[in-house]
Amino acid sequence: MMKQLFCILALLFFMGVKVEAVELYTEDFPPYNYITNGELVGIGPEIVRALAKDVGEDPKMTVLPWVRAYKYASEKKNTGIFSIVRTPKREPDFQWVGPLYAVRVGLYTKSENKHLYSGDREENLIQARKVGSVAIQLGGAGEELLTTLKFQNLNPILNVSKSLFLLLKGRYDILETSDVFMAYMAKEEGVLMSAVSEIAVIGEYDMYLAFSKSTSLETVEKWRNALEKYKKKTNINNPS
Incomplete structure (x- = not known):
C-alpha cells in the first residue's frame, strides 16, 4: 500500500x-x-x-x-x-x-460644526444628506452603506491616511469611518478626539x-x- x-x-x-x-x-x-x-x-x-x-x-x-x-x-x-x-x-x-x-462605523464632523447636528440619529442623517460633501473610502463599503441610506453627496477619497487632516481643514463636511480609526488618526495627527464629533452611528459590521x-x-x-x-x-x- x-x-x-x-x-x-x-x-x-x-x-x-x-x-x-x-x-x-x-x-x-x-x-x-x-x-x-x-x-x-x-x-x-x-x-x-x-x-x-x-x-x-x-x-x-x-x-x-x-x-x-x-x-x-x-x-x-x-x-x-x-x-x-x-x-x-x-x-x-x-x-x-x-x-x-x-467594527463600529459612524459619521464625523469638526466639533465646531456639531451644533448643526443636535437631533437624534435620524434627524442628523437628514441633515448630513444636505451638506456639500461626505467623504468615504474609494471602493470601500461606506459607499454601499450610505447609498442604501439615500445619500447622494458622497465624495470617494483614495488616501484615507489623510482623511482626518482634510476633515479638519474643511475639505469636506463629514467623514464616514470607524471609531477606532478615528482615535488612531487623532493620535497620529497630534489632535484631541474632542476636535471631532460623531453625529450618527451607521452600524456595527x-x-x-x-x-x-x-x-x-x-x-x-x-x-x-x-x-x-x-x-x-x-x-x-x-x-x-
Whole structure:
C-alpha cells in the first residue's frame, strides 16, 4: 500500500502537479492592517497569520490600494482579501471566511460644526444628506452603506491616511469611518478626539477574510475550520 502511494506521489511530482500557494491582499488602513518598520501588523494580519499557521501555509501578504486589492482578490485563483465588510453587493464576488472581528462605523464632523447636528440619529442623517460633501473610502463599503441610506453627496477619497487632516481643514463636511480609526488618526495627527464629533452611528459590521470564487472550496474550508478552532482557542466569537 505504501509503495503504491509513493508511486502516485512520484507520478504527480514528475507531472508537475503541485498545490498552489495562497496569496492574500490587504490595504494600509491602521490600526486594522498597516505597515510599521517594514512589517504588516494590526488585528487583521494577527488573526490571519494564526489561521495560516493552523492551515499549514505561509501566504504572501501584499499591501495595495483597496480598489486594486479588491480587483485582484476577486479575479485571481488562490487569492483572498482582508479585512473586508460583507455586504449584499460584494456577496457574490467571494467565498467568505469569518467574521474575524467587528467594527463600529459612524459619521464625523469638526466639533465646531456639531451644533448643526443636535437631533437624534435620524434627524442628523437628514441633515448630513444636505451638506456639500461626505467623504468615504474609494471602493470601500461606506459607499454601499450610505447609498442604501439615500445619500447622494458622497465624495470617494483614495488616501484615507489623510482623511482626518482634510476633515479638519474643511475639505469636506463629514467623514464616514470607524471609531477606532478615528482615535488612531487623532493620535497620529497630534489632535484631541474632542476636535471631532460623531453625529450618527451607521452600524456595527463584521470584518471577513474573503477568497476569490475560483479558489477551491477545499482551500476555503481549511481556512474556515482554522477560524473555528481559533475562536474556541481564544474563547471569543468576534475579537475586537
